[in-house]
Amino acid sequence: RVVTVLFADIRSFTSLSEETSPDEVIDMLNEYFDRMVQEIYRYHGVLDKFIGDELMAIFGFMTPSEQGPLDAMRAALEMKKSMARLMQERESQGKSVFQIGIGINTGEAIAGSLGSRDRMDYTVIGDTVNVASRLEALAKGGEIIVGESMYRVCKDIVKMSKRGSIEVKNRTMPVNCYVVMD
Numbered sequence: 001r002v003v004t005v006l007f008a009d010i011r012s013f014t015s016l017s018e019e020t021s022p023d024e025v026i027d028m029l030n031e032y033f034d035r036m037v038q039e040i041y042r043y044h045g046v047l048d049k050f051i052g053d054e055l056m057a058i059f060g061f062m063t064p065s066e067q068g069p070l071d072a073m074r075a076a077l078e079m080k081k082s083m084a085r086l087m088q089e090r091e092s093q094g095k096s097v098f099q100i101g102i103g104i105n106t107g108e109a110i111a112g113s114l115g116s117r118d119r120m121d122y123t124v125i126g127d128t129v130n131v132a133s134r135l136e137a138l139a140k141g142g143e144i145i146v147g148e149s150m151y152r153v154c155k156d157i158v159k160m161s162k163r164g165s166i167e168v169k170n171r172t173m174p175v176n177c178y179v180v181m182d
Helices: 014-018 022-044 065-092 127-138 148-154
Strands: 001-012 048-053 055-059 098-106 110-115 122-124 144-147 160-166 173-178
Touching: 001 014, 001 022, 001 065, 001 127, 022 048, 022 055, 022 065, 048 122, 048 148, 055 065, 055 160, 065 098, 065 148, 098 127, 098 148, 122 127, 127 144, 127 160, 127 173, 144 148, 148 173
Parallel strands: 098 144
Antiparallel strands: 001 055, 001 098, 048 055, 110 122, 144 173, 160 173
16 A cells, blocks of 8 residues: 655664653653644644654544545644644753654555554554665755655645665665755
8 A cells, every 4th residue: 555654763862761760761652642642633643652752643544545644744744843843841840851753655555454463563664664664764954855756746735855875784775855944
């Protein structure tokens, strides 16, 4: 199916968690995830999973697939705004502040139940998902980076600049990527 995949990850989480008590880390992650998931749901996304301090969401899964890229872009932009508010609150309370990087890609993916006999998860896999993950890894704190297919769909609703082409492990063709400007 055609889906849009969004990954968001906290930057410098390892050093942040070294400086913070375990209880504070859990509270911080729960507070962060709560706000991010609200934005994902608001724009018709499906939370696929939490991966440590990272989250994976799918758009165009419960709505028409052509709506997915626009919903994912709107969710990502709102996630940035929500992060800014959260960081202001945390800073005023003397708590640690942090940034996230977001990567989004749209295209075909395989959807299905994966896992073992003892535990299965319904998810999406494939090149589209791998590229979205690599775009997120490339994003600096506060950045949203998208692939070529996202750029083509969203270029008229949000300003973007070309970041360049990246090589993705085990992929023959490089990926053009774009940074969302705000």
